[in-house]
Amino acid sequence: MPLHFWKMHGIGNDFVVLDCRQRAFSLDAFEIRALADRHTGVGFDQLLSIEPARDPACAFYYGIWNGDGSPSGQCGNGVRCVAAWLHRAGALALNDDILIESPSGPVTVRLIAPGDVIVDMGEPVFEPARIPFVADEPANRYDIDVNGDALVIGAVSMGNPHAVMVVQDLADPDLQRLGPLLSSHERFAQSANAGFVQPVDRGHLRLRVHERGAGWTLACGTGACAAMAVLHQRGEVDDHVRVDLPGGSLQIDWAGPGHSLWMTGPAAFSFEGDWPVSSRGG
Known part of the structure; x- marks a missing residue:
């Protein structure tokens, strides 16, 4: 079964977004690198997976992987794209606050326009x-x-x-x-x-x-x-x-x-498509 994806970006920081709410995320590091390749794959800086929340206080969870296949704890441009994607999917209304779970913990987001998102990034840690x-x-x-x-x-x-x-x-x-x-x-x-x-x-x-x-x-x-x-x-x-x-x-x-520190900025859709199973890992 092909892997359906959405290509998005936040002021040029680009992402592949996967809907894993019903289908478990299953890509390994090799497959992520293949998908990230800008010559033979789709190309991205980070991959985002939207999944069921682990924390019952949160509406959804999002995973983050770098183009080299390594996991990341947070991504400011990525979380804005997650919010815009959830709005397009009918899971987030304009001007509603929603708590979503990142690998580093809960994040509050608010879509103030279809392509404009404000995010509570938490308090900076200097220790x-x-x-x-x-x-x-x-x-x-x-x-x-x-x-x-x-x-x-x-x-x-x-x-x-x-x-x-x-x-x-x-x-x-x-x-x-x-x-x-x-x-x-x-x-x-x-x-x-x-x-x-x-x-x-x-x-x-x-x-x-x-x-x-x-x-x-x-x-x-x-x-x-x-x-x-x-x-x-x-x-x-x-x-x-x-x-x-x-x-x-x-x-x-x-x-x-x-x-808390707050970040406001845009999120945009570029295109969507299917990644053939035969191309994964190859």
């Missing part, structure tokens, strides 16, 4: 052991050696680990080299998404992200949240920030410790 990141104590800045380069980063979890580095120029060609090295740095036990952020002013940031398991992407929702959170923790941005990524912009709102 090194919970990111996880090797450090003696929490700090606003960490010195880190990356193949002989002395860098200064922030570290935070938004349900997945992030390294955030402030730069003066996002077009600096050296970032192409530093992104993969920072993502795989040994101080991040589970690797990390490496975000390079260029501040414009207190309400405006520009960002590029090298995602663990996916590489450079046009957008990273949790990366936008992480960049804002790190700079907010340092007192360098206000509570309401626009983050521009190569694929588009997100609105990030956070009042600081003790408050």
